[in-house]
Amino acid sequence: MGLKWVSADFVYLLVGLILIAVEICNGGITSSFVRNDDLSLDMPVDSDVFRVPPGYNAPQQVHITQGAYEGNGVIVSWITPDEPGSNTVLYWAEDSELKNSADGIVVTYKYFNYTSGYIHHSSIKNLEFDTKYYYEVGIGNTTRQFWFITPPKAGPDVPYTFGLIGDLGQTFDSNGTLTHYELNPAKGQTLLFVGDLSYADDYPFHDNNRWDTWGRFIERNAAYQPWIWTAGNHEIDFDPEIGESEPFKPYTHRFFVPYRESESTSPLWYSIKRASAYIIVMSSYSAYGKYTPQYKWFIKELPKVNRTETPWLVVLMHSPLYNSYVHHYMEGETMRVMYEPWFVEYKVDIIFAGHVHAYERSERVSNVAYNVVNGLCTPIRDHSAPVYITIGDGGNLEGLATEMTEPQPSYSAYREASFGHGIFDIKNKDACLFQLASQSRWICCRS
Numbered sequence: 001m002g003l004k005w006v007s008a009d010f011v012y013l014l015v016g017l018i019l020i021a022v023e024i025c026n027g028g029i030t031s032s033f034v035r036n037d038d039l040s041l042d043m044p045v046d047s048d049v050f051r052v053p054p055g056y057n058a059p060q061q062v063h064i065t066q067g068a069y070e071g072n073g074v075i076v077s078w079i080t081p082d083e084p085g086s087n088t089v090l091y092w093a094e095d096s097e098l099k100n101s102a103d104g105i106v107v108t109y110k111y112f113n114y115t116s117g118y119i120h121h122s123s124i125k126n127l128e129f130d131t132k133y134y135y136e137v138g139i140g141n142t143t144r145q146f147w148f149i150t151p152p153k154a155g156p157d158v159p160y161t162f163g164l165i166g167d168l169g170q171t172f173d174s175n176g177t178l179t180h181y182e183l184n185p186a187k188g189q190t191l192l193f194v195g196d197l198s199y200a201d202d203y204p205f206h207d208n209n210r211w212d213t214w215g216r217f218i219e220r221n222a223a224y225q226p227w228i229w230t231a232g233n234h235e236i237d238f239d240p241e242i243g244e245s246e247p248f249k250p251y252t253h254r255f256f257v258p259y260r261e262s263e264s265t266s267p268l269w270y271s272i273k274r275a276s277a278y279i280i281v282m283s284s285y286s287a288y289g290k291y292t293p294q295y296k297w298f299i300k301e302l303p304k305v306n307r308t309e310t311p312w313l314v315v316l317m318h319s320p321l322y323n324s325y326v327h328h329y330m331e332g333e334t335m336r337v338m339y340e341p342w343f344v345e346y347k348v349d350i351i352f353a354g355h356v357h358a359y360e361r362s363e364r365v366s367n368v369a370y371n372v373v374n375g376l377c378t379p380i381r382d383h384s385a386p387v388y389i390t391i392g393d394g395g396n397l398e399g400l401a402t403e404m405t406e407p408q409p410s411y412s413a414y415r416e417a418s419f420g421h422g423i424f425d426i427k428n429k430d431a432c433l434f435q436l437a438s439q440s441r442w443i444c445c446r447s
């Protein structure tokens with residue numbers, strides 16, 4: 001089930017040859033293209049993109065995520081600033097007059113001197129597959145209406161297009177990344193977000209108002225297509241010096257995921273099926289050693305995956321396991337040691353990560369032979385191994401990771417200190433295309 005290089009998709013290849021650098025050969029390319037590495041500033045709080053919707057207690061920061069393991073559910077989340085209001089979502093299929101409703105819950109939290117608004121989460125279940133629905137939140141004169149499209153029922157040859165963004169933040173460059181994603185003719189249908197969301201923790205006392213601005217910033221996309229969440233280090237918000245010792249507090253109050261449906265005990269790791277993909281989300285910043293809750297869940301998860309139903313097995317995590325940039329070098333090493341044998345045994349197709357503010361694609365390699373005494377500690381080509389893709393620069397205020405280890409290691413196929421977003425375009429059970437916003441393309445298929 002491994003992937004291999006092919007030149008089968010002539011349309012993309014032709015476009016690529018004319019317009020862009022195309023990644024069709026094996027290995028060792030360091031792109032000379034480096035995006036402007038000046039630090040980008042966060043957009044001012046009174047920016048248009050952070051505008052509070054008009055009306056008393058109007059729902060804001062509306063976003064959706066997959067709400068059911070099988071793909072036929074949606075979790076709708078939003079915040080009302082002044083009073084709790086209603087937890088109910090009204091929803092109806094595009095071709096139906098019948099309005100249904102789903103109730104939810106409301107939560108709040110305090111963080112140092114900040115008190116959140118009323119954070120609502122409503123889970124809509126048993127939707128039809130491949131159907132456009134409208135939905136409405138809020139009450140009285142301040143209702144707001146949005147829509148989403150459910151995925152096709154899971155199946156081996158169901159084409160589907162995922163977007164990828166990591167480490168987004170809320171700078172002018174972040175806005176550029178989101179705009180480019182929205183304008184990309186490849187039209188991502190669901191966004192896989194590989195961690196590090198708002199960067200609010202870069203502000204004094206982790207100013208959680210910057211979580212609110214971020215929520216309003218992404219609404220223009222996240223209210224209309226599911227964003228599949230992965231937690232990064234900027235979600236930990238652990239700061240006992242100011243009395244905040246509950247890790248992931250803002251993140252877990254603001255972003256609900258359907259973790260119980262995959263028998264997970266934590267929203268920080270879970271899995272979903274969507275079209276022809278089985279997506280496993282892992283937490284780089286939760287205990288993952290042997291016997292831990294994440295480990296015990298994970299080792300039961302891989303045997304569950306039915307590759308005849310969902311041939312594409314994808315893992316999301318924040319910290320990359322293979323990274324040849326200087327920044328964050330080897331931070332994923334302990335997780336690699338722990339989980340790489342599983343990824344190889346179960347032939348995971350692709351592992352997407354963020355964290356390093358740049359792009360890198362690995363060869364299909366593994367490094368699992370080492371047993372302390374045999375000295376076999378070099379990555380080798382392995383058709384059962386995943387391809388590792390780091391896509392960690394959405395444009396946040398910390399800037400690009402431009403410094404690379406030299407020479408480029410043989411496991412590193414392509415690296416570039418620039419991108420924005422990626423498109424993971426599944427054509428059928430045998431072929432996919434990964435496209436970088438800088439227009440480098442990787443064409444792959446199954447054997």
Ligand SMILES: [Fe+2]
Nearest residue numbers: 196232233355
């Ligand atoms: Fe990070």
